[in-house]
Amino acid sequence: MRRLILLVPLVLFVAGTLFFYQTLRERQASEIRQSSIELPSPLIGKPLPAFELEDVKDAQRRITAADLKGPALVNVWATWCVACRVEHPVLNRLAEQGVVIYGINYKDDNASAQRWLRDLHDPYQINVSDPQGRLGLDLGVYGAPETFLIDADGIIRYKFIGVIDDRVWERELEPRYKALLEGGT
Amino acid sequence: MRKLLCALALLCVGALAHAAIDTYDFDSEDQRQRFYRISSELRCPLCQNQNIADSNAPIATDLRGEVYRLLDEGRTDKEIVEHMVARYGEFVRYRPVLTVETMVLWFAPAVFLLAGFVILLVMVRRRQKALNNAQASELDEQERERLQALLEKKTRDD
Numbered sequence: 001m002r003r004l005i006l007l008v009p010l011v012l013f014v015a016g017t018l019f020f021y022q023t024l025r026e027r028q029a030s031e032i033r034q035s036s037i038e039l040p041s042p043l044i045g046k047p048l049p050a051f052e053l054e055d056v057k058d059a060q061r062r063i064t065a066a067d068l069k070g071p072a073l074v075n076v077w078a079t080w081c082v083a084c085r086v087e088h089p090v091l092n093r094l095a096e097q098g099v100v101i102y103g104i105n106y107k108d109d110n111a112s113a114q115r116w117l118r119d120l121h122d123p124y125q126i127n128v129s130d131p132q133g134r135l136g137l138d139l140g141v142y143g144a145p146e147t148f149l150i151d152a153d154g155i156i157r158y159k160f161i162g163v164i165d166d167r168v169w170e171r172e173l174e175p176r177y178k179a180l181l182e183g184g185t
Numbered sequence: 186m187r188k189l190l191c192a193l194a195l196l197c198v199g200a201l202a203h204a205a206i207d208t209y210d211f212d213s214e215d216q217r218q219r220f221y222r223i224s225s226e227l228r229c230p231l232c233q234n235q236n237i238a239d240s241n242a243p244i245a246t247d248l249r250g251e252v253y254r255l256l257d258e259g260r261t262d263k264e265i266v267e268h269m270v271a272r273y274g275e276f277v278r279y280r281p282v283l284t285v286e287t288m289v290l291w292f293a294p295a296v297f298l299l300a301g302f303v304i305l306l307v308m309v310r311r312r313q314k315a316l317n318n319a320q321a322s323e324l325d326e327q328e329r330e331r332l333q334a335l336l337e338k339k340t341r342d343d
Binding site for chain 1: 230243244247248270271272273274276
């Protein structure tokens with residue numbers, strides 16, 4: 001009986017190993033799904049941060065948070081972001097379906113952004129130019145693409161980090177977006 | 186001479202290794218210290234196992250810039266960390282605040298250490314007890330004399 005006590009550390013070790021192995025597997029699985037591990041955003045339930053920035057297509061036009069009227073997707077993107085290129089056709093398709101999408105052109109230059117939008121089609125209703133990444137910082141952006149779902153009052157309801165593909169849209173975003181549309185009317 | 190050159194080359198390598206830290210102008214030595222202290226306490230959200238002072242990721246560079254900007258604005262250390270937490274979440278703290286959720290993080294090591302000591306104590310006590318019992322079962326004076334006598338008798342007989 002006393003001998004059995006000696007096995008306690010071994011049992012604990014094996015249990016710990018299994019636990020960490022499982023956690024690691026889950027993380028790897030989520031990494032395949034998304035470009036990075038998702039951190040919970042503290043901005044959920046808070047309004048979009050205040051800003052006043054240029055429009056990507058029209059430098060004269062000033063855009064503030066009030067211009068981004070929800071329910072809508074606010075997509076943080078950049079021309080240097082390879083994953084954004086993968087995501088872009090999906091956004092085009094969603095825009096065609098009537099989904100409201102606003103863009104935040106994160107740490108980019110307007111000329112490249114305009115060329116991208118001309119060549120690859122422009123799914124955005126408004127595109128905010130954030131060359132310094134100040135708005136991105138206020139939004140807690142750490143890797144484009146990131147997408148926020150805002151409601152009719154401009155409150156952030158959900159954040160998705162990584163590429164939106166059809167599966168992500170159907171599983172994560174569409175139900176929430178639809179709910180906001182129905183709730184808003 | 187060669188040794189001297191080697192030493193100089195090594196010094197250059199050292200300088201290169203430090204080049205990850207960007208060049209900021211600080212008003213005072215105190216502010217510089219604060220900058221390094223704060224940026225070594227903030228976790229890089231992208232790399233996750235590095236603080237923003239050590240990381241070369243673009244986001245870490247941006248966050249260092251933000252720390253510098255806020256310091257320049259005259260914010261306190263606490264305000265700067267809160268500013269980051271409000272945007273990137275509790276995760277960016279390398280020293281998590283004490284909440285119900287983080288209790289395990291804070292106290293698990295102490296609990297394990299304590300458990301280790303308790304186990305050690307129990308084991309030592311047991312061993313001592315066993316040792317005492319063994320000593321108690323040793324021969325007393327009378328028995329020892331008898332044994333001696335028996336042994337002597339045996340050698341005489343041989």
